[in-house]
Amino acid sequence: xxxxxxxxxEYSPASLNMATxxxxxxxxxxxxxxxFRVYEWRPSAISIGYFxxxxxxxxxxxxxERNVEVVRRLTGGGAVFHDEKGEVTYSIIFREGSIELxxxxxxxxxxxxxxxxxxxxxxxxxxxxxxVNDIIVGKKKISGNAQTRRMGCVLQHGTLxxxxxxxxxxxxxxxxxxxxxxxxxxxxxEGITSVRHETGGxxxxxxxxxxxxxxxxxxxxxxLVPGELxxxxxxxxxxxxxxxxxxxEWNFKR
Amino acid sequence: MVPENGIxxxxxxxxxKVPGGKLLRVRFVLEEEKIASIRFTGxxxxxxxxxxxxxxxxxxxxxxxxxxVLPVMEEFFNTYECVGAEAKDFLVLxxxx
Numbered sequence: 512x513x514x515x516x517x518x519x520x521e522y523s524p525a526s527l528n529m530a531t532x533x534x535x536x537x538x539x540x541x542x543x544x545x546x547f548r549v550y551e552w553r554p555s556a557i558s559i560g561y562f563x564x565x566x567x568x569x570x571x572x573x574x575x576e577r578n579v580e581v582v583r584r585l586t587g588g589g590a591v592f593h594d595e596k597g598e599v600t601y602s603i604i605f606r607e608g609s610i611e612l613x614x615x616x617x618x619x620x621x622x623x624x625x626x627x628x629x630x631x632x633x634x635x636x637x638x639x640x641x642x643v644n645d646i647i648v649g650k651k652k653i654s655g656n657a658q659t660r661r662m663g664c665v666l667q668h669g670t671l672x673x674x675x676x677x678x679x680x681x682x683x684x685x686x687x688x689x690x691x692x693x694x695x696x697x698x699x700x701e702g703i704t705s706v707r708h709e710t711g712g713x714x715x716x717x718x719x720x721x722x723x724x725x726x727x728x729x730x731x732x733x734x735l736v737p738g739e740l741x742x743x744x745x746x747x748x749x750x751x752x753x754x755x756x757x758x759x760e761w762n763f764k765r
Numbered sequence: 766m767v768p769e770n771g772i773x774x775x776x777x778x779x780x781x782k783v784p785g786g787k788l789l790r791v792r793f794v795l796e797e798e799k800i801a802s803i804r805f806t807g808x809x810x811x812x813x814x815x816x817x818x819x820x821x822x823x824x825x826x827x828x829x830x831x832x833x834v835l836p837v838m839e840e841f842f843n844t845y846e847c848v849g850a851e852a853k854d855f856l857v858l859x860x861x862x
Contacts, residue, residue, distance in 0.1 A: 561814045564806040567790060587810035587848070589787075616812055617848050643786070643810075643849055661813060687780060687788065765806050 515605070517724060517735035518548040522595065525556035525582040530751035532602045532668060533585060534744045540662035545605035547727055547735055549720045552593035552600070556580040557683055560588040560657065565763045567685065574683055583762045586657035586668065588644065590684055597674035597705065599719045601626075603727065604666045610731055612665065616658055620644050623667050623730075627654050630671075630726025634718065636709045646671075651704035672705040673719060772796055781858040787849035789858045800824050805855070810848035816841075831860050 568590045612619040621640045631638040641647045646654035656669030677699045755761045775795045793803035842852035
């Protein structure tokens with residue numbers, strides 16, 4: 512079985528989390544080991560998609576007041592609230608060609624997302640992929656995913672809701688139409704679920720991480736070998752944090 | 766709006782939710798019926814991501830009409846992969862349904 516590196520970096524600030532994904536992609540691009548990483552966010556944070564307008568999506572003032580960090584991702588997609596108590600994130604980074612994927616990115620999502628479906632099954636949760644990039648339980652979303660391809664690599668990261676507070680989420684996020692705020696919160700409450708809810712609180716964050724590790728190993732037929740970030744990767748991540756993911760220029764560029 | 770130099774300049778904002786897809790937004794300035802600047806935002810995917818700037822650049826100076834914008838959009842979306850929206854959705858965003 513092909514061996515991949517497993518990273519469990521636990522809790523980091525948003526800018527460092529996003530910088531780490533890019534730093535790892537750079538090493539993978541240069542011939543480093545394909546990597547699966549699970550992590551969490553502290554303080555709580557909002558990440559927005561590459562193309563989103565920060566001030567269109569996020570109430571930046573309220574985020575500052577509440578010590579919620581904001582960051583622009585390298586990947587497209589929507590705004591995500593990464594609650595430090597309520598969320599597990601993964602990233603998977605490999606050179607194009609190291610696993611067989613359909614050429615179109617759209618078609619590659621279900622293949623990689625199968626790791627989440629299998630992971631959730633380990634926790635006793637029956638989930639399914641819903642195009643374009645979501646995982647659902649019944650009709651409710653439990654995970655959102657985003658992929659990019661650059662430097663000869665595929666990077667997909669995604670979030671798995673562990674516990675969810677829609678009221679708090681919509682204190683931090685703006686809604687396209689203020690008159691619709693109440694309806695939108697209600698729709699989100701109806702439309703999302705969490706591991707905690709689905710398992711009746713039986714699974715801890717660590718259990719979720721382990722389930723994801725097993726799920727992705729199975730889905731991609733790989734062996735995940737526990738490893739660490741190299742000193743060079745750590746240094747590069749700190750640099751990217753300063754120059755990009757922690758900078759106003761990047762985070763507010765749209 | 767006609768400022769003192771006589772060049773008409775209008776700023777526009779528009780939003781369109783692709784059915785079963787993503788939310789597209791645009792902000793653009795028209796000068797004398799031509800696109801002077803344009804900025805797309807939203808929760809779509811486009812690969813490679815930086816190509817959005819190429820599209821915005823290509824639309825600068827183009828007359829604001831479906832006949833003029835359509836070929837630019839078609840060429841762009843034939844070259845790059847967009848997930849969650851298509852060329853026609855960007856046209857609806859700009860010109861309505």
